[in-house]
Amino acid sequence: MNRFAELLDRLAYEPGRNNKLRLITSYFREVPDPDRGYALAALTGALSFKHAKPGLIRDLIAARTDPVLFALSYDYVGDLSETVALMWPRSFLKQPPTPEPSPPLAALAEGGEKQTTGETPLPPRSRRGGVGGGGTTATTASTVNLPSQRTSTQAASSGHNNPPPPTLTEVVITLRTLGKTELPGQLARWLDELDETGRWALLKLVTGAMRIGISARLAKTAAAALGNKDPHDVELIWPGLTPPYVDLFAWLEGRGDKPVNRDPAPFRPVMLAHAIETTDFANLDAADYIAEWKWDGIRVQAVSGRDENDNATARLYSRTGEDISKSFPDLLPSLRLQDSSDVTLDVSRKPLRTFRHQAFAIDGELLVLRDGRVQSFNVLQQRLNRKAVTPKLMKDFPIHLRVYDLLSDDDGDLRELPFAERRTRLEAFIAQLDDPRIDLSPTIPFDDWETITAARADPASAGAGDDADAVEGVMLKRRDAVYLPGRPKGQWWKWKRDPHIIDAVLMYAQRGHGKRSSFYSDYTFGVWTNGESGEQLVPVGKAYFGFTDEELIQIDRFVRRNTTEKFGPVRHVVHEANQGLVLEVAFEGLQRSTRHKSGVAMRFPRINRLRWDKPPREADRLETLELMLKAEGGMPSP
Amino acid sequence: MRPQDILMPAATGLCCKPGGFHIDPVRPVERALITHGHSDHARPGHGAVLATQETLDMMRLRYGDNFARSTQAISYGETVSLGEVSATFHPAGHVLGSAQIAVTHGGTRIIASGDYKDASDPTCAPFEVVPCDVFITEATFGLPVFRHGNAADEVAKLLASVALFPERAHLVGAYSLGKAQRVIALIREAGYDAPIYLHGAMEKITHYYQSRGVKLGDLRPVKGMKKADLAGTITLAPPSATSDIWTRRFPDPVTAFASGWMRVRARARQRGVELPLVISDHADWDGLIATINATGAGEIWVTHGEEEALVHWCTTKGLAARPLALVGYGDEEEAALTDDEGGSE
Numbered sequence: 016m017n018r019f020a021e022l023l024d025r026l027a028y029e030p031g032r033n034n035k036l037r038l039i040t041s042y043f044r045e046v047p048d049p050d051r052g053y054a055l056a057a058l059t060g061a062l063s064f065k066h067a068k069p070g071l072i073r074d075l076i077a078a079r080t081d082p083v084l085f086a087l088s089y090d091y092v093g094d095l096s097e098t099v100a101l102m103w104p105r106s107f108l109k110q111p112p113t114p115e116p117s118p119p120l121a122a123l124a125e126g127g128e129k130q131t132t133g134e135t136p137l138p139p140r141s142r143r144g145g146v147g148g149g150g151t152t153a154t155t156a157s158t159v160n161l162p163s164q165r166t167s168t169q170a171a172s173s174g175h176n177n178p179p180p181p182t183l184t185e186v187v188i189t190l191r192t193l194g195k196t197e198l199p200g201q202l203a204r205w206l207d208e209l210d211e212t213g214r215w216a217l218l219k220l221v222t223g224a225m226r227i228g229i230s231a232r233l234a235k236t237a238a239a240a241l242g243n244k245d246p247h248d249v250e251l252i253w254p255g256l257t258p259p260y261v262d263l264f265a266w267l268e269g270r271g272d273k274p275v276n277r278d279p280a281p282f283r284p285v286m287l288a289h290a291i292e293t294t295d296f297a298n299l300d301a302a303d304y305i306a307e308w309k310w311d312g313i314r315v316q317a318v319s320g321r322d323e324n325d326n327a328t329a330r331l332y333s334r335t336g337e338d339i340s341k342s343f344p345d346l347l348p349s350l351r352l353q354d355s356s357d358v359t360l361d362v363s364r365k366p367l368r369t370f371r372h373q374a375f376a377i378d379g380e381l382l383v384l385r386d387g388r389v390q391s392f393n394v395l396q397q398r399l400n401r402k403a404v405t406p407k408l409m410k411d412f413p414i415h416l417r418v419y420d421l422l423s424d425d426d427g428d429l430r431e432l433p434f435a436e437r438r439t440r441l442e443a444f445i446a447q448l449d450d451p452r453i454d455l456s457p458t459i460p461f462d463d464w465e466t467i468t469a470a471r472a473d474p475a476s477a478g479a480g481d482d483a484d485a486v487e488g489v490m491l492k493r494r495d496a497v498y499l500p501g502r503p504k505g506q507w508w509k510w511k512r513d514p515h516i517i518d519a520v521l522m523y524a525q526r527g528h529g530k531r532s533s534f535y536s537d538y539t540f541g542v543w544t545n546g547e548s549g550e551q552l553v554p555v556g557k558a559y560f561g562f563t564d565e566e567l568i569q570i571d572r573f574v575r576r577n578t579t580e581k582f583g584p585v586r587h588v589v590h591e592a593n594q595g596l597v598l599e600v601a602f603e604g605l606q607r608s609t610r611h612k613s614g615v616a617m618r619f620p621r622i623n624r625l626r627w628d629k630p631p632r633e634a635d636r637l638e639t640l641e642l643m644l645k646a647e648g649g650m651p652s653p
Numbered sequence: 654m655r656p657q658d659i660l661m662p663a664a665t666g667l668c669c670k671p672g673g674f675h676i677d678p679v680r681p682v683e684r685a686l687i688t689h690g691h692s693d694h695a696r697p698g699h700g701a702v703l704a705t706q707e708t709l710d711m712m713r714l715r716y717g718d719n720f721a722r723s724t725q726a727i728s729y730g731e732t733v734s735l736g737e738v739s740a741t742f743h744p745a746g747h748v749l750g751s752a753q754i755a756v757t758h759g760g761t762r763i764i765a766s767g768d769y770k771d772a773s774d775p776t777c778a779p780f781e782v783v784p785c786d787v788f789i790t791e792a793t794f795g796l797p798v799f800r801h802g803n804a805a806d807e808v809a810k811l812l813a814s815v816a817l818f819p820e821r822a823h824l825v826g827a828y829s830l831g832k833a834q835r836v837i838a839l840i841r842e843a844g845y846d847a848p849i850y851l852h853g854a855m856e857k858i859t860h861y862y863q864s865r866g867v868k869l870g871d872l873r874p875v876k877g878m879k880k881a882d883l884a885g886t887i888t889l890a891p892p893s894a895t896s897d898i899w900t901r902r903f904p905d906p907v908t909a910f911a912s913g914w915m916r917v918r919a920r921a922r923q924r925g926v927e928l929p930l931v932i933s934d935h936a937d938w939d940g941l942i943a944t945i946n947a948t949g950a951g952e953i954w955v956t957h958g959e960e961e962a963l964v965h966w967c968t969t970k971g972l973a974a975r976p977l978a979l980v981g982y983g984d985e986e987e988a989a990l991t992d993d994e995g996g997s998e
Contacts, residue, residue: 021810025814025928027918028921028922028926028927028928028929029927030927031905034818037817037818038817041817080797081965081966081969083962083965084796084797084962084965084966087796087959087961087962087965088796088797088798088962091796091798091917091959092798092917092919093919094918094919097917097918098798101797101798101799101800101916101917102796102797102798105800210802211800211802211916526896526925528925530905532896532900532908532925533896533897533898533899533900533901583923584923584924584925
């Protein structure tokens with residue numbers, strides 16, 4: 016557990032992706048099965064047990080510490096798990112022996128001052144052993160290389176009176192089987208046995224609040240790196256694996272065969288597009304490409320299959336392979352395979368589908384459709400990250416799948432086929448499926464780049480009709496492109512419509528992390544509004560990318576030279592009507608927000624250009640954003 | 654005479670009227686007794702200064718030869734009579750030359766301990782417990798969440814990281830007086846004998862440590878080094894420099910920070926630290942209470958830091974305790990941090 020805790024601790028501070036990978040891979044290399052497998056499970060969110068409530072943790076600490084000291088500590092640290100981890104009393108230490116009662120000096124009385132040099136000082140902190148400390152009265156300060164006092168403590172702390180700290184495996188197995196009433200006692204025993212970092216990690220694990228910025232994908236990539244395997248290979252077999260992944264590690268280390276994915280409805284790593292630049296078109300032949308609308312929804316993969324017992328399974332995955340089926344129960348029936356034997360005999364009802372497919376995997380966009388019209392991303396957002404999917408929610412926000420690729424069907428894996436061929440199969444497949452919740456994303460007919468440029472500029476007249484508002488741009492896919500995981504060059508292009516753009520004024524700057532830790536690279540910007548004290552800037556967003564390295568250096572220099580105040584890591588940068596830096600900010604959409612003082616929140620804001628030429632007073636106003644918001648039909652954020 | 658008549662807090666610092674001197678005064682005074690060389694305790698401009706030879710040397714290095722009108726060096730264990738009182742200096746274990754000052758009047762002894770730690774430190778004399786009636790303690794880490802563990806383990810963490818990332822530079826933020834030299838000595842104790850690089854602001858004080866016989870191995874200025882040659886190396890720098898433009902000369906640096914504050918994650922994250930090293934030159938919570946117990950003092954005065962918690966603890970143990978509410982002292986690392994660009998060359 017302590018080794019795992021050390022890993023979590025280090026990961027929590029490491030901003031760089033590659034460095035995180037190195038840390039995780041080196042952990043997998045050092046730590047044996049099954050501990051490393053459970054660590055992989057913890058990092059990928061594959062562990063499930065009933066989590067301990069914060070109240071339980073509070074009770075445990077309340078029974079062991081002074082309430083005033085706990086309150087002061089909690090107030091200082093700000094995080095319950097961390098406070099408890101840090102102030103949990105050390106159980107193994109016997110109370111330090113009371114120092115020899117020293118006679119009050121009053122008893123030594125007169126002449127004492129002449130004798131002070133002869134006093135025998137007590138050794139420092141008696142429980143740390145009696146090394147050093149004594150007889151130092153005449154020592155000069157050049158004394159060096161004293162034996163370490165702390166070392167003796169370490170020996171004591173790992174001494175015989177203490178059981179060894181639990182392994183991660185013990186913790187996971189025990190938590191799975193433990194009854195509710197036994198949890199507090201067990202937790203207390205572990206907390207006694209672990210060190211500060213170990214206690215912190217344990218509490219994060221049992222309260223289910225890891226939050227260390229590691230995606231499941233990153234953890235799997237780190238595992239793949241252990242055996243120099245392609246992360247996609249791990250991704251492909253992943254759904255068939257269970258903790259502690261002994262088979263997986265055996266394969267990665269070359270000691271065993273590749274585990275077979277027995278999952279009837281596995282995820283397939285998705286293919287992504289590059290953003291196209293206008294200069295790219297010169298080298299591209301329109302005849303090689305098929306164009307589709309780029310929908311402003313959620314990329315998903317819908318998979319259906321049968322297990323060994325012939326039971327049908329359907330799953331919906333996010334683009335990262337996360338199983339999100341539970342959030343969309345209203346879509347699942349459309350994905351579930353039906354046997355002809357299930358066809359109802361009730362002739363008054365439309366017969367259920369009798370198509371013969373045994374398995375399929377389709378790639379598409381999740382949208383909300385009302386009366387056949389695609390709703391904005393803001394509307395779709397109401398369906399995301401919901402704990403409870405209520406009938407009302409499903410009725411008010413009817414979910415829909417618009418598909419654009421077929422990755423497998425009864426003939427097996429289709430990913431090696433050219434896109435044009437997959438598209439033909441997809442069209443037949445969707446026609447046969449004939450489900451109102453699933454339709455085909457249409458292609459945009461074009462012969463030359465001018466046509467597609469016009470379509471992008473005005474989707475409504477180019478076939479998108481009333482759904483044009485939900486069009487984010489166009490996708491260009493090579494007819495001969497096979498389906499490759501990741502972002503292969505030159506196969507798929509995305510050509511977004513021009514984003515929303517405003518001119519805002521830089522207000523605050525904060526240092527970045529990792530490579531950028533010496534740069535002020537996180538910017539809060541604002542627009543003008545008429546406030547209580549007349550014209551003033553109100554913050555509307557924060558951006559930390561979009562600029563070039565050269566621009567970063569320029570902004571950084573501007574921030575350092577124009578700081579008016581510092582609040583910890585944040586610099587207040589001059590922003591007056593005639594003094595300050597105007598940033599052209601691009602963003603994808605707007606939402607009402609109760610969290611922001613301005614009442615609006617931007618989606619995907621980034622710095623588009625630096626407007627050194629523009630005085631701040633000419634920057635945009637909040638009213639402009641309000642108008643955009645109305646045009647977007649933005650909904651209040653949940 | 655009551656203890657508070659012997660030593661009393663004043664705007665200038667801790668004042669001893671019957672002895673006619675101040676301890677660590679924050680404003681210029683006629684006669685000053687200085688516990689150690691950190692800038693919040695040792696300030697220039699006093700008339701006469703009494704301190705250990707090391708503390709006087711450090712003040713001279715920092716402020717120049719005329720930092721006081723006159724100086725007098727005192728050894729550990731040595732006593733001087735000042736007015737109606739006598740003062741004795743004892744090791745405080747904080748940094749090289751740091752002292753606790755025992756002020757005795759009649760039958761009453763008060764210890765002004767300055768900053769201290771009871772953990773081992775290869776670069777200075779260990780803390781000495783001196784029995785007293787009143788113990789004046791700092792409270793920099795006066796909360797039970799601060800327990801600092803073994804400094805050698807933290808250094809092991811640093812060396813493991815250097816081994817794991819041989820193509821990156823490791824940049825260790827450490828206060829230039831005391832912490833930096835202790836970290837270097839600990840790195841050497843751990844068996845690392847490659848050259849260690851120094852930020853320009855650290856060179857003078859570190860060489861002073863070496864001149865006092867503290868073994869720190871092969872130290873080199875980082876200035877003038879090629880970026881690529883700094884891969885796999887360790888450089889010590891003042892905390893403020895580790896997030897400064899200065900860091901751009903290092904290949905993909907890992908930013909470490911050696912401080913007791915690193916015990917609390919939010920503090921480390923706020924500083925953008927990637928590798929927090931919990932190494933403190935102040936007593937941690939356990940150290941504070943063990944020391945208070947060991948002195949046998951019946952009355953505890955608490956100065957700079959988290960006074961409230963420590964005073965509360967004393968009260969629950971039946972000890973008379975009060976906060977001294979002295980201003981002008983803080984953790985020197987924190988003081989260095991507010992001076993954002995201060996560490997750059």
